[in-house]
Amino acid sequence: METRAGLIRQILMAMSAITVVAGMLVFFGTYFAYSAIVTFYKPPEADDWLTSLDFVILAALILVTLPIAAFTALRLARRILEPLESLARSARQIAAGDLSARAQASERALGETASLIDDFNIMAQRLQDMAADMALWNATIAHELRTPLTVLKGRLQGIIDGIFEPDERTLRRLILQIDGLARLVEDLRTVTLADSGHLDLRIVPVRMAREIEEIAELLAYDLSSNGFHLTLDLEDIVVEADATRIRQALLAMISNAQRHAMRGTITISLKTDDETPVLAVTDEGPGIDPHIAGKIFEPFVRGDPGRAQETGSNGLGLSVVRAIMEAHGGHLRYRTAPSGGASFHMVFSA
Structure with missing residues (x-):
């Protein structure tokens, strides 16, 4: 990395120069102002305009005040600029590809500067996590x-x-x-x-029960031939949704149950919970291991990797459902059914 003057040194030199110049301006400005006052407004009985003692006193005051002002300015500048120097150095490291670089804030850092460092480190951590997730x-x-x-x-x-x-x-x-x-x-x-927020949706009022009944009719033979019985418990609800995407999500949920659940009944229910439409698919077991239940909606996460390999699951089915529901402004949640099976709820926005 090319050697360059540090941010602290550059700004400290500038502030030192400003302090010196300010002191000189104060000194000479006071001197000439005092001279002008004495020259134009001197009382007849007054002595000469500026005695040697006046000059010495004024110079002494300036010489004492100037170091104090410079010391105070340098201390304040260091408190402000040390964290900024760390931030600038970390930003250069991240730009060079080192995503693990973090800025450091000293204990004496001012509140706003410390907050800036914290925000930068949070951003850097998220960037590192995104890069790891992408890999x-x-x-x-x-x-x-x-x-x-x-x-x-x-x-x-x-x-x-x-x-x-x-x-x-x-x-x-x-x-x-x-x-x-x-x-x-x-x-x-x-x-x-x-x-990425670019999923194309065509939101229209949808008689959801009718859509579900049509899908159930299409899947009934295939499910029964594989040992499943499909049960519907539907309320006649009109939902603002993209019917094509909801059919895609429902098919993914039924396919997921068909691959991973025990042979038995798959129940599709459509109800309102506090005026919020909820579409649920429930099977009879064995459910999802609690250790991975919180990650089941992430891409390529499988409840039973061995069985998923046998059934051809790509680990994206529930991720697709989650993505579709979030695009609708709703969410997907998992609950353990009273029978011990898995119950996935597609919760629409009210």
Whole structure:
């Protein structure tokens, strides 16, 4: 890093020069003012305009006052500028790529300066956390994409080499891998757009019960063939929402229950809680481990990693639901059902 004059030294030199100049101005200004007063307004009986003793007294006062003023100015400047020098040094380190740099505030720092240092350190910590999250996000995405891409490449290379026959079964398996990739990309797109505030929503009054009934009718056969029974408990509520996004969120919730819950009943309920619409999906267990319940809405977090791998879950389903609900001004919450199962509540804004 190029050597440069420190911020403290630069400002201290400037303040010292100002103090000296101010002292000289006081001295000579007082001298000439006193001379002018004596010259124009001297009483007839007065002695000559400025005696040697007057000059000595005035000079002595200035010489005593000047060091005191300079000392006070330097002490005050140091209290103000030491934290600012630390802040400037940390800012240069962060700009150079060292996100762990933090500014230090001395115990004597003034209140506003100390607050500035605290705000800077909070900002630097958030920047470091965001960089770490981005690195983890990129690594996780690469991991999620690698498996289906490896399968696709291996199967296609096997077909080229004549190891596998390009029959209907093989092609269907390849299509399933492609569908998984497409779902992963779409889920990533939804979460990213929602987190950046750019998720496109078309908010209109929606008869939510009707939408849920249509989805239930479409999914009834698939769920029953997998050992699930779908139960509806719906109030006829009109909600201001994007119907397409809500269908996407509800499908993700039902799919999540189908992958992770025990065979049994999945209940979809729509009620109002203090005039707030709440759409809930509840299963019969086994629920979510309390140790990860607080992180379950984060991207790529899985309740049971082993089972998620078996069922093809990409760990983004609940993140997509959370993102959609937050884009609507609401939120997603988890509760343990009386039966011990998982109950996810999509809470809309009132």
